[in-house]
Amino acid sequence: MKHPHVTQDQSAVNRRDFITRTALSAGALALLGVQPSLAGNGLQSAANTYTVQDVIELILKEGKLQVIPNTVDTIKAGSPGQTVTGIVTTMFTTTAVIEQAAQLNANFIIAHEPTFYNHTDNPAWVPGNAVVKQKQQLLEKYNMAVWRFHDYCHALKPDAISYGVVQQMNWQAWYKQGDVVLTIPQLSLQQLVNQLKQALHIAHVRVIGNLEQPCSRIALLPGAWGGVRQVTIAETQIPDVLVVGEVSEWETAEYIRDAHSMGKKTALVILGHAQSEEPGMAYVANWLQPKLNGITVTHIASGSPFTWV
Ligand SMILES: [Zn+2]
Structure with a gap:
């Protein structure tokens, strides 16, 4: 795309x-x-x-x-x-x-x-x-x-799309087939965003979250997984950040906004569908x-x- x-x-x-x-x-x-x-x-x-x-x-x-x-x-x-x-x-x-x-x-x-x-x-x-x-x-x-x-x-197997992103990010060591959450060495949300932009050749991403916050558990959801799956993963796996291709703004983005105002920490990074x-x-x-x-x-x-x- x-x-x-x-x-x-x-x-x-x-x-x-x-x-x-x-x-x-x-x-x-x-x-x-x-x-x-x-x-x-x-x-x-x-x-x-x-x-x-x-x-x-x-x-x-x-x-x-x-x-x-x-x-x-x-x-x-x-x-x-x-x-x-x-x-x-x-x-x-x-x-x-x-x-x-x-x-x-x-x-x-x-x-x-x-x-x-x-x-x-x-x-x-x-x-x-x-x-x-x-x-x-x-x-x-x-x-x-x-x-x-x-x-x-x-x-x-592995999912060619997820694995392609994992390779591009050099995250192979932390990828487990079938798991959408990777636990990588801790870095700040800002550092994660910088790495994503550089490795995936993306000029701008949209973010909800504190750029200083530590991120280790990354839910990697390239493409358009849909609000139900994105929010389900946020609720059940409680990753530090959802890295997605795209969202329906009125679903996942508003869920994350409210979740943050309630003190939850799961951040959201929107890469763009095609580039993700x-x-x-x-x-x-x-x-x-x-x-x-x-x-x-x-x-x-x-x-x-x-x-x-
Ligand atoms: Zn796809």
Whole structure:
């Protein structure tokens, strides 16, 4: 779920951190002791051909994923039988991501979040939506397939999204699969915010809480978990801070505000939905790349849709 334009600095970081490539140079192959015949034509002929459906099935198989009934993880554009020329992972299939994917000669976007602005990607969510129509035309122009990888992505073990954020924060030592609360070495809320902004490339976050307060128990809830789950975790696990992608302001934010006025200490940090889960889709690119032969998987950060004024 990241959008149009990232800053120069951010795009450089994204390129460095997130882009994975299969192509090996002749020099690299020589170092690996690969015969020239294999490094030349052999490498190409050894490359497999995959359809969109093949890639989806490979992901389900490699992820040991059970079929999820009524999943929103369906093909949103293109056809299952089309041959894949390259893959892009992202949070949101923005028009900028579509253009960048086409420039990379990729025709398959694996996106975590909806393409057409509602959970089931119903193009008639708002009937006669001109933006939906134009986006469909753009996708058709590039023969771009789009598959949503949301329910299955969170069903991976570990959850690819949470684990991607954990890796990006360098919190692996404190991550326990299945636990949303990590106990990290104590730091102040201000220090935590600084680390989140730096590691996740976020310019601004919204905070409720005392910036001096100590934080150790971090409830890591990237994306949109919803008010019930966010407040349930606050009530039952009493973390020092909820780190979330987004909230309904009238639910979790007001709960935290009242809780603080009653002397409770659980703080709230709102990262922004897209940026909070983006490391997860970068992780997916790195996870998927070695499973494919002859197809390049590139992560493109869709970024935040907002301008701060
Ligand atoms: Zn998610």
